[in-house]
Amino acid sequence: xxxxxxxxxxxxxxxxxxxxxxxxxxxxxxxxxxxxxxxxxxxxxxxxxxxxxxxxxxxxxxxxxxxxxxxxxxxxxxxxxxxxxxxxxxxxxxxxxxxxxxxxxxxxxxxxxxxxxxxxxxxxxxxxxxxxxxxxxxxxxxxxxxxxxxxxxxxxxxxxxxxxxxxxxxxxxxxxxxxxxxxxxxxxxxxxxxxxxxxxxxxxxxxxxxxxxxxxxxxxxxxxxx
Numbered sequence: 001x002x003x004x005x006x007x008x009x010x011x012x013x014x015x016x017x018x019x020x021x022x023x024x025x026x027x028x029x030x031x032x033x034x035x036x037x038x039x040x041x042x043x044x045x046x047x048x049x050x051x052x053x054x055x056x057x058x059x060x061x062x063x064x065x066x067x068x069x070x071x072x073x074x075x076x077x078x079x080x081x082x083x084x085x086x087x088x089x090x091x092x093x094x095x096x097x098x099x100x101x102x103x104x105x106x107x108x109x110x111x112x113x114x115x116x117x118x119x120x121x122x123x124x125x126x127x128x129x130x131x132x133x134x135x136x137x138x139x140x141x142x143x144x145x146x147x148x149x150x151x152x153x154x155x156x157x158x159x160x161x162x163x164x165x166x167x168x169x170x171x172x173x174x175x176x177x178x179x180x181x182x183x184x185x186x187x188x189x190x191x192x193x194x195x196x197x198x199x200x201x202x203x204x205x206x207x208x209x210x211x212x213x214x215x216x217x218x219x220x221x222x223x224x225x226x
Contacts, residue, residue, distance in 0.1 A: 001105060001132040001140060006051065009205035010212075017047070017216060025057070029142055035060035039068070047071040047216065048160075051201065052173070056148050062158050072158065073212060075165040076198050078177040079184065081149040090144045097144070102137030104129045115169050115197035124202060155184030162188040163215045165208065167196040189215065 004022050007014070014020045023038035034057045042061075048069050050058025055077025062069045082090065110128045111119040118124055132140070162185045166178035175192065182188045191211040196204040 001135045001143065002051070002054075003131050003134050005127060005131055006199075006201050010201055010209040013209040013213065016213075021046070023054075023057070025139070027138070027142070029145070030147065031056055031060045032064070035064055039065055042068065044068065045070050047073065049073040049075065049212075050077060051075040052077055052198065053143065053146070053148075059151070059154075059158065062160060063154065066157075066159060069160045071216065072160045072162040073165065073215075074162065074181060075208070076167060076170055076173050076200055077181070078173050079152050079155060079181055080177060081147070081151075093144055097137065097141050102133075102140060104132040112171050113198040115167075115195060115203055117195075118197065118203060124199070127202065128199070152180065152184050155181065156186060158185045158188075163191060163212070164188055165191045165193060165200065165211060167193045167198065167200050167204070169196060170198045170200075172198040191215070 004011075007020070007022075011020055021041070021043065024041065025034040026037045028034035028037055038057065038061060045068050048058050048061060048071070050056070050061075050073070052075070055074040058072060058074060058077075059079075062072055105128065107125065110125050113128065114121065114124060164178050164181045164185075166173065166175050168175070178190060178192075182190045193200050193204050193207050193211070196207070200208050
């Protein structure tokens with residue numbers, strides 16, 4: 001439930017490698033549909049950055065058209081699918097959300113996405129809520145129903161240079177999940193961001209930009225953020 005504001009603090013730094021582009025998922029109901037839509041508006045070749053759910057989409061993009069992905073950066077994401085209990089919880093929430101007006105994300109959900117020391121940072125909480133409201137109810141329901149099947153066995157097919165970024169204090173995605181990505185993707189590298197919850201681009205933009213800048217070696221690389 002994020003839009004371009006997620007990247008506002010690091011966008012100027014990313015621009016040093018070329019103009020950033022932002023993927024539009026449209027009304028895609030599957031990862032494959034979302035990836036195909038993003039690819040339609042993407043440059044011929046690009047460095048691909050995927051955050052959280054966007055990491056699932058980014059890996060699907062790399063599967064569909066690997067020759068276009070010069071490098072891959074996966075931030076605060078995973079290869080794991082939802083278990084049966086979590087799937088039922090999300091289905092129940094999707095049905096409830098369809099019958100009621102959409103008021104954005106709950107305060108609890110927003111607080112959980114942040115580092116414990118920032119859980120009551122009203123500026124960040126308001127930014128998260130504003131993004132969710134702009135993305136809207138229909139996208140919220142689609143994302144709840146999105147099947148994120150585990151794909152550990154497919155990671156070996158990713159041939160682009162890959163950087164995996166995880167936050168030490170992320171309550172939504174663990175370091176172990178990042179380790180699983182690194183173990184499965186050939187020659188992938190891991191960077192750990194300190195003093196951040198799940199929302200790394202908003203909580204620790206300078207650390208994140210520094211990691212990306214250090215890792216990216218291709219001059220004039222294009223950045224594409226789904």
